[in-house]
Amino acid sequence: MKKISPFFNLALLIILIIGCGKNRPLPGSYERIIGTNEGAIADTILVLETGSENYYSKLMNTSTSSELLLGSYEQYNSGIFLQFTDLPDSIQINSAELVLSMKSRTAPGDADSTFWDIQRLATVNAFLADTLWDENSPPQKNFDLQLSSFTIYSDSTNNITIPLDSGLVNQWIDTLSTIHDYGIWLECSHAEFIQIYYSLDTFDATIVPKINLYYTIIDSQGVAIDTNKVVYVREDAFVLLNNEQDLNLDPDLFYIGKGLAFHNIFKFNFDFIDTLTHINRAFLELKINQSYSIRNLAGMSDAILYRLSEEWIEGNEITGSSYSPTVSDSLLIFDITPTIQTIIDKKYDNFGFFVKSTNEGETISRIAFYSSKSNFELQPKLHVYYSLPTKQEF
Amino acid sequence: MRKKYTIVKFLILITFFLFNSIQAQSYYSSKEFGFQSYFPNSQAIGMGGTFIAIADGFQINTLNPAGLVSIPVTRLAGNFIHEAIWNKSKNETGFSKYTNLNGISLAIPLKAGKLVSSFSISPASQFDYEYENTGQIDDYNYSKKIIAQGGLNKISAGIGFSPIRRVSFGAAFNYYFGKLEQTWQVDYVSDLFWDTSNKLTRKMWGLNFSTGMIVNPIPPLFLGVFYSSNYQLNSQDHIKNSTTKGSMLYTVSKYDYDQIELTMPKTWGIGLSYIIKKKFRVACDYITEQWSDFRINDITAEDYQNRHRIGVGSEMLPSVNMLAKYYEKMTYRVGYFYQRLDLLDINGNSVSEYGVTLGFGLPYYGTLGRIDVALKYGVRGDLSINPVEENTFQLFISITGGEKWFVRRDQR
Secondary structure, three states, X not given: OOOOHHHHHHHHHHHHHHHOOOOEOOOOXXXXXXXXXXXXXXXXXXXXXXXXXXXXEEEOOOOOOOEEEEEEEOOEEEEEEEEEOOOOOOOOEEEEEEEEOEEEEEOOOOOOOOHHHOOOEEEEEEEEOOOOOOOOOOOOOOXXXXXXXXEEEOOOOOOEEEEEOHHHHHHHHOOOOOOOOOOEEEEXXXXXXXXXXXXXXXXXXXXXXXXXXXEEEEOOOOOEEEEEEEEEEEEEEEEEOOOHHHHOOOOOEEEEEEOEEEEEEEOOOOOOOOOOOEEEEEEEEXXXXXEEEEHHHOOHHHEEEEEOOOOOOOOOOOOOOXXXXXXXXXXXXXXXXXXXXXXXXXXXXXXXXXXXXXXXXXXXXXXXXXXXXXXXXXXXXXXXXXXXXXOOOO | OHHHHHHHHHHHHHHHHHHOOOOOOOHHHHOOOOEEOOOOOHHHHHXXXXXXXXXXXXXXXXXXXXXXXXXXXXXXEEEEEEEEEEEEOOOOEEEXXXXXXXXXXXXXXXXXOOEEEEEEEEEEEEXXXXXXXXXXXXXXXXXXXXXXXXXXXXXXXXXXXXXXXXXXXXXXXXXXXXXXXXXXXXXXXOOOOOEEEEEEEEEEEEEEEEEEEEEOOOOOEEEEEEEEOOEEEEEEEEEEEEEEEOOEEEEEEEEEOOOEEEEEOOEEEEEEEEEEOOOEEEEEEEEEEOHHHOEEOOEEOOOOOOEEEEEEEEEEOOOOOOOOOHHHHOEEEEEEEEEEEEEEOOOOOEEXXXXXXXXXEEEEOOOOEEEEEEEEEEEEOOOOOOOOEEEEEEEEEEEEEEEOOOOEOOOO
């Protein structure tokens, strides 16, 4: 074995000298094996066929809102519907007041800090509702059932207390009366702002809408005692008194909104992309038109995009993958790489995309987007980066 | 202390083999079935790859099993390879290295000089490379890669026997199996992108037999021939195309192709060796693989040509004098080879390889064991006609041990 040692050392030396060299693949070998056309990397920008978007508008049932909006914001006019439970029916009301707790306020141009420096007024009319709650036919003003006419101020920050007509309240709570217990309807005309109150959804007795009833009872000794009872709201909602036509929307734009919701469907054509293509990145870019948007674009990131899994019929439940956007200046960008891949490789049919606001009944807002009728720079664009397949063979 | 150094050196070598077995990077291994090797024994490689008519007591000849008859004791051999490739195109150069175990074989004489069996496992072809191409799209950098690894292995069970004096025959069954994986991928630097991965996994298996004969018409002359039958290699491809982003994986498609039957070509060769004054051995081999017969699902495939190889070599035989110095007991070898490969380059031109070899045989434990070392320098391709020329340097080490097992002496 001793005799072998020099040769062993030599072999080890050769291996170490040559073997420790760093691999440097021969440039150009990739092309020699794969070729220059196979497996190409490419990108494309897809746009919609002009005017191919469909949209639906819908007034939302806002009974689950955490906010109650009263007043006007541009063309939007919102009232409040309140229903109460446990109304006492065997007492004589001396006085009654409706208490709403202020959450915030909003108005067109309120981004300008001076807007609120000027005190603005609005008149709130409260009526006993003439109909049950129905989002499609809100109560009508019936001055025979008017409970109150009250002024609210734009600089109010505390609770507002609205005195109610005690005579009418006594009729309302009397079960033998011809007046139905449908609830109270508040509306406000010609306001320049909206006041936002806490709703039942806050589950906080100190701030939910309530009525304080003041009345007198006679005790067993015949002594009159003044007392009161608090009646809490059982159901509440803000109700927009508008429809799409009231809003004078630009038909060359499309919208998402809350309060008045908009559901938009659009479909890109992917037929020219090979089904074996790998999608490396796909993102949908929607450009915002600020002048037709309201509430200073609040809630831009509340937009949500769905891949439709069937032909859309308004009213159906939306199924399919959903995507939230990232916001960059006036762009909403939805990264939808996986969903485009599933459409390209035919795992799912292309029924198009559906975009709307999340929590559409929460408040009012509207974001306008440039549509396929706009010029190329502005219209919705789907950017797709993809790699073409190679021949899979040795 | 010396023993400690030897152990350290051995550990360095083993570590090197274990952690350096990546990417042979031969451009020509990217074609067909990868780069094929015939016979991993370092003695044969040191003599220009000649083995057909070599009857040597240390060589477990699984390609021409007639040569097994010369093995006097039970032998176990392990073969190793280290390879360095300098490749160049018209404008660029590259370098790669590869180190790995190159086969194990066992020979058991059942009747000394008459009947010897053998078992071996060795690589039949190698498929191992990674090439990259970088680019940019809209300011996003990406790299496209083609990565392949795997190979075809061969398990042989053979027997050599000598029914009459000076004539020996041999036969072996060979089972081929292996897995080749080729992955094409696109990797983006930006994490906004999903990366592409197309993976083709090919499993192959097949069985053939080989047979051979060595005759010794006059004492110094040996003539040999071997034939390895054409055979059906079953091939099953599985495709998995996916995209990945971080830990997320999306399977674009996953499917199996129908199993295909590859009719692999027969191989045959003839050789001679001549021993001069019991001091030198010279040998010459010719081998051909009939790739023009290669068929896929019984349809003759194009773009193949027959492979031809010729090798010549010589070795200075060791002294049998027990009192000779160690260097006199060593074997010294030299050889030359030329072959036209079965693959065609991308322009349809033939690719040739030629080179020279050197070798040493280092005995240990008397005559029971031997370490064979072979150095091979070759040139593969020719830049004047092929897109790539490769200069290869290969170091082969075969360690052969021996021990007498249940040998039955011929009683006369």
